[in-house]
Amino acid sequence: MTASFGRTGSRGLALATLLAAGAGFGGAALAADWYPYTVESWNPPFDMSSPRTTVDYVPLKKADKPWQLCVSFPHMKDAYWLAVDYGIADEAKALGVKMHLVEAGGYTELNKQISQIEDCVANGAQAVIIGAISYDGLNNLVHEIHGKGIPVIDVINGISSKEISAKSLVSFGEMGAKAGEYVAKLHPKGSKAVKVAWFPGPAGAGWVEAGNKGFMDAVKDSAVQVVETKYGDTGKEVQSKLVEDTLQAHPDLDYIVGTAVTAEAAVPVLRSRGLSDQVKVVSYYFTPGVYQGIRRGQILAAPTDSTVIQGRIAVDQAVRILEGKDYIKHAGPKLYVISKDNINSFDRAAALAPDGFTPVFSVGE
Template sequence: MKRMLSALPASAAMALALTGSAVAGDWYPYPVEVWDPPFNMESPRKTMDYVPLEKAAEKWDICVSFPHMKDAYWLGVDYGITEEAKRLGVKANVVEAGGYTELNTQISQIEDCVSAGADAVVIGAISFDGLNNLVKEIRSKDIPVIDVINGMSSSELSAKSLVSFGEMGAKAGEFLAKVHPAGGKAAKVAWFPGPAGAGWVEAGNTGFQSAIADSSVELVDTKYGDTGKEAQAKLVEDALEAYPDLNYIVGTAVTAEAAVPILRARGLTDQVKIVSYYYTPGVDRGIARGQILAAPTDSTVIQGRIAVDQAVRILEGKGYQKHVGPALYVVTQENHGKFDPASTLAPNGFSPIFSVD
């Protein structure tokens, strides 16, 4: 596999990711983890240095499906995918289903994309299991299917560009457990993992709960819900009403963003602290302003870029990694000044791009 991967020590990978030196100008090389055997998050991993193709040999047509574009997290994925499509010289057609309740819409949109002549499909899945029949059908036509960000259970996928959301949740939990070790005063936490049934949410929930198991963190409530800001704000309000002695709100980036003005309005910013388990511009601002304590980043933009590169490599019969994701790290108020957001966030003022010709 020409120039694609070379070993990179974990410490170097962490430093490279945090300083952002890999994303100024050309985004690569970028520190990643490779699962072997693939498609099993429990598999052994190697930390390596990802280098994509310089250009595609043909102007391939890539269909990309997202659950929604309601928050800036998916804007980051859109930015990564469309920028990499431009850089490689391929087409991209991006569709979004409108939310995590819209599985049938996502399936229909992807079917339409394939019928229109897509050479490959990249899917940010609404459901862990709910698209498996569709994946099987697409693969029967010898069309590559790349699983990006959220995760699917199908064994027939061509490749995965994603991280362990179990570890994302665990990193948020570990942050709290370090502040509140076993034997200390209980810290009461309300936890907002996201929409029930999504693969990334179930993984994040398991990781978070495992990480706080042997600490003085007391999980008083778990509230599932769509990642629209209105839905998450309602859940936060409900938790604050039910638990007036709450110490932490921990959950999705949308939860964290929604919680900031609610806590300010209620005069609770000193009592209730906020931790997110993934990263968005709102979380970035919150950490910079001292309103949010910390959040792990999964280098969302890079995941999108890698998914496009995987699709092109497969179409062109070139070597590729079947299961790869950027190395995770936690951004805190202390190290925020060293964090380059280009790996994770779309530029300020970026609007969704649905077509690259």
């Protein structure tokens, strides 16, 4: 079943009606923009096992006033978060709201993320969008912010608190599963065993625990043997060291599967060791480096969660909540795998920031 969620804020509005009415745009303008975009809506929200419906998401045209949004990221070390930043900043500009972004510097910096958000709220933030360092570690803070009547939107990573106002994110369990399924299909049960090293990301982050379970479940009934699981921060230096150590311990390795940073780091390491033909690389999410790696045949595949769109939706959710308008409490783009088969035809603007985009930390301030 496909529903539609239009810029007027009403559910059930058919896309044909939206186009006919114009909603302030001509059909050409709608076709050229990012919306309508196919997303999934979980109901009841905040539970990835809930039933889903498919929704055509269309944002508000403009905010009623220049609301002040605070955005908190774990870091800005890689192009994945740069893409989220682009989606958030561009949508804030489109809606005419103010946005201030802080980044904690890495997945070890939970206390810094908490203090940065507290400062944001003290400085007048009217809504907070959080890409969480920890699945459980922000719950007390969310409780405090919620108690002040300030909405909190959980973007990308996942927060376990039930006091979240909305979620703009996908199932990283399914992201991990899609990567696992890709490898498992190449090496089904009964075929020659292959040795895989798995790099899920920083231990304790909600998306990492989900991704790990999804991947491990997807490969358990196949010829895949996971010979090593290495957790670590998604900085390139950390991931390069983990890859180096793993190759030293397992010279007969067949696959490296892990974060986008792992995949990007693995390519030059494998080249320098003369292992590019022996060890195949798969990422479980998508970045420009992974995009280039797939194009060049250095990385086999990666699922995309349309990162830019998640950022856009989080901003739209925040504004809708502040203005008392109807909103989807839990939305996430539909997942699909990018490989050499569709690398030249997928929607780049939904997953990657434009070439040359640099971090934007404030809008309208």
